[in-house]
Amino acid sequence: MPDLTRSPAWQALHNHFEQVRHLHMRDLFTQDPKRFQRYSIKLEDFLLDYSKNRITDETESLLLELARDRDVPGWITRMFNGEKINHTEDRAVLHIALRNRANRPILVDGRDVMPEVNAMLEKMRSFCDAIHSQKWRGYTGQPIKDVVNLGVGGSDLGPMMATQALHPYASRDVSVHFVSNVDENHINNTLDNLKPETTLFIIASKSFTTQDTLVNADTAREWFLQASNDTSAIAKHFVAVSNNVAAASAFGIDEQNIFKMWDWVGGRYSLWSTVGLSLAMAIGMDNFEEMLAGAHDMDEHFRTAPLEQNMPVIMALLGIWYNNFFNAQSYAVLPYDQHLRFLPDYLRQADMESNGKSVTRDGEQVDYSTGPVLFGQLGITGQHAFYQLMHQGTKLIPADIIASITNLRCISSHHRMLMANVFAQAEAFMRGKTEDEARAELEAQGITGEQLNVLLPNKIFAGNKPSNMILYHTLNPRNLGRLIALYEHKFFVQGVIWNINSYDQWGVELGKQLAQTVLGELDQDDEVTSHDCSTNGLINYYKSWRSKKV
Numbered sequence: 119m120p121d122l123t124r125s126p127a128w129q130a131l132h133n134h135f136e137q138v139r140h141l142h143m144r145d146l147f148t149q150d151p152k153r154f155q156r157y158s159i160k161l162e163d164f165l166l167d168y169s170k171n172r173i174t175d176e177t178e179s180l181l182l183e184l185a186r187d188r189d190v191p192g193w194i195t196r197m198f199n200g201e202k203i204n205h206t207e208d209r210a211v212l213h214i215a216l217r218n219r220a221n222r223p224i225l226v227d228g229r230d231v232m233p234e235v236n237a238m239l240e241k242m243r244s245f246c247d248a249i250h251s252q253k254w255r256g257y258t259g260q261p262i263k264d265v266v267n268l269g270v271g272g273s274d275l276g277p278m279m280a281t282q283a284l285h286p287y288a289s290r291d292v293s294v295h296f297v298s299n300v301d302e303n304h305i306n307n308t309l310d311n312l313k314p315e316t317t318l319f320i321i322a323s324k325s326f327t328t329q330d331t332l333v334n335a336d337t338a339r340e341w342f343l344q345a346s347n348d349t350s351a352i353a354k355h356f357v358a359v360s361n362n363v364a365a366a367s368a369f370g371i372d373e374q375n376i377f378k379m380w381d382w383v384g385g386r387y388s389l390w391s392t393v394g395l396s397l398a399m400a401i402g403m404d405n406f407e408e409m410l411a412g413a414h415d416m417d418e419h420f421r422t423a424p425l426e427q428n429m430p431v432i433m434a435l436l437g438i439w440y441n442n443f444f445n446a447q448s449y450a451v452l453p454y455d456q457h458l459r460f461l462p463d464y465l466r467q468a469d470m471e472s473n474g475k476s477v478t479r480d481g482e483q484v485d486y487s488t489g490p491v492l493f494g495q496l497g498i499t500g501q502h503a504f505y506q507l508m509h510q511g512t513k514l515i516p517a518d519i520i521a522s523i524t525n526l527r528c529i530s531s532h533h534r535m536l537m538a539n540v541f542a543q544a545e546a547f548m549r550g551k552t553e554d555e556a557r558a559e560l561e562a563q564g565i566t567g568e569q570l571n572v573l574l575p576n577k578i579f580a581g582n583k584p585s586n587m588i589l590y591h592t593l594n595p596r597n598l599g600r601l602i603a604l605y606e607h608k609f610f611v612q613g614v615i616w617n618i619n620s621y622d623q624w625g626v627e628l629g630k631q632l633a634q635t636v637l638g639e640l641d642q643d644d645e646v647t648s649h650d651c652s653t654n655g656l657i658n659y660y661k662s663w664r665s666k667k668v
């Protein structure tokens with residue numbers, strides 16, 4: 119297979135780009151009244167409308183040709199068959215097994231992983247039921263009222279985001295909190311409002327070596343022991359989620375209370391595993407399994423739909439079109455749903471940690487752009503802030519707009535107003551406002567002459583800003599599962615096309631290694647000279663001030 123940028127499929131796209139780069143979507147919509155029908159895909163109530171993109175039929179077919187040329191279908195099969203596609207860590211990539219509700223055997227090293235997956239789900243169910251039914255009680259005999267997940271990165275963001283997303287489904291008897299930051303303010307502020315006798319800690323760490331989490335776990339244990347003064351009570355208040363059973367046991371967790379995860383689940387893909395225990399505690403196992411079922415819907419769609427009808431594939435190809443041909447450096451995820459406020463943060467990790475790579479699977483330096491900068495915020499908040507740059511700035515920022523058709527508590531005009539903004543913004547990105555339209559508006563306001571000339575250029579919107587729209591009936595567990603799985607597979611397809619490994623994360627290691635060295639130096643008072651002069655200067659400045667009172 120020739121290198122990506124020298125492949126005929128890439129070259130064809132490159133030539134095509136020169137022909138269509140100046141086409142305006144306004145004109146494409148005028149020419150084709152069926153554009154919405156032709157460029158949208160449905161999975162029951164879950165809709166992806168990608169008609170507001172700078173593509174023609176030819177663009178789409180050339181992009182699909184690229185996907186075939188890069189053997190996307192073959193890679194999909196490899197992932198679902200449990201092949202070790204994470205080659206730098208010699209691991210299979212099987213978040214899809216965690217939500218394999220069809221229970222199709224999935225073999226890793228010749229062994230079906232499904233019995234273990236199902237056993238762990240059962241274990242989660244019994245535990246959640248025991249807490250909710252108040253059979254499991256704290257050391258004073260009181261029921262558990264608060265659950266604190268101690269984890270970071272992949273062991274925090276997923277369950278935290280989903281717990282917020284599914285807030286309407288959450289139990290009122292047990293509150294779930296998330297502590298991730300090594301900054302003690304995070305844990306202290308959380309513990310301030312809790313009682314040791316009614317609090318349960320979940321130490322979530324795949325490796326059980328992550329400093330941030332272990333420091334927080336030590337602090338939590340100290341806080342707990344100050345009240346209980348009884349180490350045997352720890353078993354009732356601390357459980358762990360980990361792949362490192364020995365380290366979790368050494369921390370003092372009863373082996374029965376360790377919820378296992380597997381090395382074939384990457385941290386940022388682990389929401390579906392026992393890392394989701396805190397979420398399951400919040401929404402109950404039935405809802406948790408419904409979320410798995412939603413992800414499975416998307417997995418099946420991804421595995422079986424033809425490329426041209428395949429949502430993750432289409433989204434991935436559109437991303438490549440802007441990233442590699444229009445040279446867009448970023449894209450925005452804009453949920454119009456208060457409950458999805460942490461979705462952009464979650465997807466930022468999933469995308470940027472997966473595809474922020476510059477070495478191919480063959481160890482070569484890439485000569486093309488890979489993963490973009492993902493940013494985002496609640497769309498309705500963004501409208502009053504950074505949308506200005508998206509509408510009238512100099513950068514092309516494709517966007518995904520996400521909304522639900524109805525809100526569980528749809529009791530007033532709020533949701534209609536929200537939806538009006540959803541549709542209006544997507545239209546505004548696409549249409550913009552022409553000079554003639556802007557002029558007519560100003561004249562209608564009685565503005566003429568020099569004043570009009572000054573204002574006019576500022577009132578023009580170029581438009582032609584691409585956006586996808588994702589719409590579904592309600593943000594229920596099933597649709598949340600579908601939504602997250604859609605993005606996971608999108609990132610996978612992009613990684614395949616860029617020929618990078620989306621499942622390792624060596625880039626996060628260097629800072630961790632250096633922090634270990636610096637931590638040792640911070641423990642001593644003498645002057646540090648082992649780094650560059652900036653790092654030495656900063657460390658020494660910190661040391662000179664840390665014991666002073668100001």
Ligand code: G6Q
Pocket residue numbers: 270271272273322323324325326327328331384385386387471623
């Ligand atoms: C995710 C990353 C990273 C990881 C955290 C926590 O893919 O690898 O975010 O999840 O560093 O790691 P542990 O779960 O091992 O503590």
